[in-house]
Amino acid sequence: MHESDPAIVARARDGDVDAFRVLVEQHSRYLFGVVIRLIRNADEAQDVVQDTWMKVHAQLARFEARSEVRTWLTRIAVNCAIDHLRSAKRREAPHDPADLEEHATDAGPFMAQPGADRLVLAGEIGARVGETMSCLTRIERAAFMLRHVEGMSITEIGEELGLKTSATKHCIFRAVRKMRAALAPFVAV
Amino acid sequence: MRQDQTARHLTDEDLLLDYYGEASPEQRADMRAHLETCDRCRALDRELRAVLALVDTEPLPDAPPGFEREMWARLEPHIQSSAVVSGVNGTRDSSVVSGFSRTRPDNAVRLKPDTTVRPKPDTAWRFEFPRWALAAAAAVLAVVSFSLGRAWAPAPPASSPESIADVRAVSERLLRSEVEEHLERSQRVLVELVNADDTAPVMLASDRERAADLVAAGRLYRRSVEEIGDADTRDLLEDVERVLVEIANGPDVESSNDLSEVRARISDQDLIFRLRLMTAEMRAREARARPTW
Numbered sequence: 021m022h023e024s025d026p027a028i029v030a031r032a033r034d035g036d037v038d039a040f041r042v043l044v045e046q047h048s049r050y051l052f053g054v055v056i057r058l059i060r061n062a063d064e065a066q067d068v069v070q071d072t073w074m075k076v077h078a079q080l081a082r083f084e085a086r087s088e089v090r091t092w093l094t095r096i097a098v099n100c101a102i103d104h105l106r107s108a109k110r111r112e113a114p115h116d117p118a119d120l121e122e123h124a125t126d127a128g129p130f131m132a133q134p135g136a137d138r139l140v141l142a143g144e145i146g147a148r149v150g151e152t153m154s155c156l157t158r159i160e161r162a163a164f165m166l167r168h169v170e171g172m173s174i175t176e177i178g179e180e181l182g183l184k185t186s187a188t189k190h191c192i193f194r195a196v197r198k199m200r201a202a203l204a205p206f207v208a209v
Numbered sequence: 210m211r212q213d214q215t216a217r218h219l220t221d222e223d224l225l226l227d228y229y230g231e232a233s234p235e236q237r238a239d240m241r242a243h244l245e246t247c248d249r250c251r252a253l254d255r256e257l258r259a260v261l262a263l264v265d266t267e268p269l270p271d272a273p274p275g276f277e278r279e280m281w282a283r284l285e286p287h288i289q290s291s292a293v294v295s296g297v298n299g300t301r302d303s304s305v306v307s308g309f310s311r312t313r314p315d316n317a318v319r320l321k322p323d324t325t326v327r328p329k330p331d332t333a334w335r336f337e338f339p340r341w342a343l344a345a346a347a348a349v350l351a352v353v354s355f356s357l358g359r360a361w362a363p364a365p366p367a368s369s370p371e372s373i374a375d376v377r378a379v380s381e382r383l384l385r386s387e388v389e390e391h392l393e394r395s396q397r398v399l400v401e402l403v404n405a406d407d408t409a410p411v412m413l414a415s416d417r418e419r420a421a422d423l424v425a426a427g428r429l430y431r432r433s434v435e436e437i438g439d440a441d442t443r444d445l446l447e448d449v450e451r452v453l454v455e456i457a458n459g460p461d462v463e464s465s466n467d468l469s470e471v472r473a474r475i476s477d478q479d480l481i482f483r484l485r486l487m488t489a490e491m492r493a494r495e496a497r498a499r500p501t502w
Contacts, residue, residue, distance in 0.1 A: 044284060045277040063272055073284050117258035149267035155425040167229055168264065171489055176232055187392035190444075193222055200260050201220075202429050205436040207259045 024071035033080040049088065051097045057165050058101040060154060068104050072097040092147055098170060102180060105158045145206050152202040156195050163188055164195035219243060220248045224257050381437055382495065388430045388442060389491040394485040395423050395449050399475055402456065402468065420456040427453065445487055448478055 031039035051072055056065040069131075083092055134185050153161060162181060166172045172180070180189035219240060226232045227240050244251050273279075398419055431446040455471050475481060 037285075041281050041285070044281045048280045049272045049369055050278045051278060053269070057268050062273075066272075070283055071303045073280065074287070077284075077288060099338070102295060123232055143265055143268075148269045149264055152429060153267070155429050157422065168261065174229075179335045182303070189226075193225065196225055196261070197221065197383075197387060198256075198262060198426070198429070200257070201264050202433055204381065204384045205433055206263060207256055 026083075026085050026087075027082050029080065029089055032077075032122045033196075040077065043089075047093055048073075050090070051093060054094055054097050054170070055101050057169055058098070058162055059104060060150075060161075065102065068100050069097070071104070075100060089136070094170065098166065098172075098180065102162060105162055137173070145203070148202055148206070149199075152199055155202075156189075156198060159183075160191045160195040160198075163191035167192050216243075218247065219253070221253075224250075224254050227254075228258065228261065267378075298409060314441065382434050383438065384430070385491055386495065388434060388446075389488050389495070391423065391426055391430055392445070392449075392484050392488050392491075394419075395427070395453065396481060396488070397407065398423065398456070399449075399452065399481055399484070403472055403475055403481065417457050417459060420453045424450055424453045425455055442487065445483055453478065 025043075028039050028042050032043060048069055051069050052065055055068045055072070059065045059068055072093070076093060079096070081091070103143065133205065159181065163183075164178050166177045166180065167174065173190070174188050176186055177183075177192075178185045181188065181191075183191070223232070223236075223240060227237060232240065244254060263443045398416070402418075427446050427450045431443050431450065434446065452471060453476055457472075459468075
């Protein structure tokens, strides 16, 4: 019979290491997906997922049975990712100009493309989105992703990031403006 | 009062708050009422939603095969030892767990990467665009194109003539507005550099960070303006970028002598003058294009 997540958490809280292993195996891939959007580096994302599990293990007693396990895990993972972003001293070094040319596109607006080329263009758009995300400041990226992907409210994001609501809004607006500027050629008719 | 609010055009911020469900019920009702009657704002709303839909198409890497097992292998020794130490989990602070090294002041426990246990992940998978992801992206794009096609279909003669057919122009205005701001920020950095006191160190880490931010954003804008055929702005962005890269890659503190080459380049290429000219032209163009409501 399938055991529920809260029941597994309860066993882990009681010292059942095997139950904790089940949680790790069931949710690590999902948590990686949450973290990679914020961290944008696969190696670091793996470390953050590891941090997340250590924090989960330390906080098992705080889990409330009526909560959704995945929501609880997501919240801890987001906090760990934010901690990681805050503590990251290293800045992304500017790329070599040649990097850009690699991805340069001579494709016109998406609407003008024949169907056969759409996969290629979709890849270019995906790459452009990724580049734009990387161009956002860490705080803009975190605020935007928490709003856009994780669905957190602006107030909640402000609390998580230690920002006033107006500053949080500004971060999200800035991120979206950059996105619109970067993606405008792809949505122009 | 309420009539005033529904009469004014909506801002990007209004539309974004509405998109994310952050507007109050009253604001939302006002916006709905306005969108019902305003082709321009409705087209902008569609464009914003299209862009945000494109954001969702970004193919992100999945965790590598066997990630769950590897994660457990990394965690197990520490979980096992903490279970032995504490007996019952969750009753003690994580800081008492032996074998953990703490790198942050909060409660988070971070394991040092153990390269002897954890082989370096194969980075080849990192930013691959899986075929399925491209297909999914193409599907979303098809939906987007459909909805945009509907939104931007030629309006009946009774509709506002300024609106639907000009969405591309609106997108370009948005881009130019961003580029103008970027050029002004770049200009400030260059002016500060040129005017720095010759007797004091002039280049600090914060300057390098600003320059690095501008390099990253500038490359993005350069490609976008190229795609809309604006060669002059592209060339200026490229020239400015070269200088900013030098600044970004310089040491934290540099004497003015070390920067003489950079200053010479700024001067030789008339970069500051060209930046002022370009931003002035952009402002003038924006003023001409701005609706007169």
